[in-house]
Amino acid sequence: MSALKSYSHTIAQTLPELSIAEIHRDKREVTLTSGAKLLQRTVFSKDAIALRFKSAGRLSGPGAFFQVVEAGFDRHVPAQPVTAGLEVHRELLDKNNQPVTRTKLGEPIHVRLQARTVRDESVTNVAIIDLLPGGFEVVGASLQPGVSTISGVDYVDVREDRAVFYATLSGSVLEINYQIKSSNRGEFTVPPIFAESMYERAIKGCGVGGKITVTE
Template structure:
């Protein structure tokens, strides 16, 4: 935006406070790492943070953002000591653990190591933090990653470093991933700073597929890929010194046609209607017909922000008009259509971002055209809270037919 803040979505019109500081943080890190960041953008966003830390604090979420902004300004070489001292002297008992680390990091990066050391807790307890789908997007994994990031910058020999590294590793192993993009970003930022201080490895290794030799590798970055590894055992043998880090990724279409449907604190449903608003229950459509897609979504247990609805189309359909309030001839929709925070229209799907108050159903209408004759699989519709992905819903798998 023109004032140096960032919106959550392209062409958005409202600022996202935590997201703005988060974006500035990673652009500061990128510039420090040698990547080019436009001076015009950089100067404007730093000025926005400098203005922000001089404003009045209104709530506890603002306290967390203020500590984060102080840290980012210090990392950019522009610390605001008066804002830092205000938090230390007046609000320290009100801010969370990772925010206290942010404040300690701000003092350390501004050259005041003595004050920083008094703010770092003597013990680290990366316990459970209630996950937030909005506001400051809190989560336990991100809190642990922030603590590790600060220690990597100001106290890399702190005994808590190894514990936090293990915590992040365990949480990734539990579900074979961290949950959200922010958790990934903060975790990799922190772990990267720790691993960068390690001596490079000197080793060689072999990859075998189902017991058969496939390739040799060494300590240089290398990549191997193949289409026929599905269902086979991939093994690595390493000899030498140092640590060998690897990752693997598999992608494709599941051979299991059964997709489980569920509602986990979130409910999404899809209905196809005629142009006159009547449900099409037999799922048989005439080629060339206009169809109205109705998506209904509801948060079941609490308010949810940044819920992404993914409506995959069957192969015989095309999206014609995602905003039916502007289409003449479908007056019956009237004011019943809820305006989304963001909409992304693709060839095979419609993506919608919404915020949902608890137990209040939101409805979205869009136009589809039946274009290709045949029988097609109807993919499910899914909804997921971006920053609390355990809250999700999948429904509506089936079949459709397009006839003359």
């Protein structure tokens, strides 16, 4: 904490004159904020395709640091799988190992996940994120959180709305099996399965979603 205070004090002695602007597709530049401040914050619009940072003079000392934070969700479920270095697939199966689009309240469903890399070398530190359909939960006995006993999976994180598996993916298919069950009736969207390298974000894969109906 004292180190951060010292750093802030040093920066405050020679505040740079900075401006932040967003660039639109028509090349138009819109200034968002400017001035000599220790901390500048601004919001950019959905029309921005790039951000431009400018200094009125030559930066000296520690210089300037910037950070962009984005949050949101997909407006539409992908219609086609995405394979950008990783390939992932999920099946929801009944007790007869047949695909499920309709189930009864509280009836267990078998989830089969398959993942691999399509690159020449293995990809380490991959997060495989399985978002559950609304109104569903993991059957506790079928999946234990923590250091994993599943071959090829290092760690399992079971949350209220998802199961996350941390693994190393090779060209051979990694298969993960567990169960979920419904706690509400209705028609629900099945989110697509997603996998991503935690340190090389361009390496990722995404399956397709669907619908599932829960009756009494």
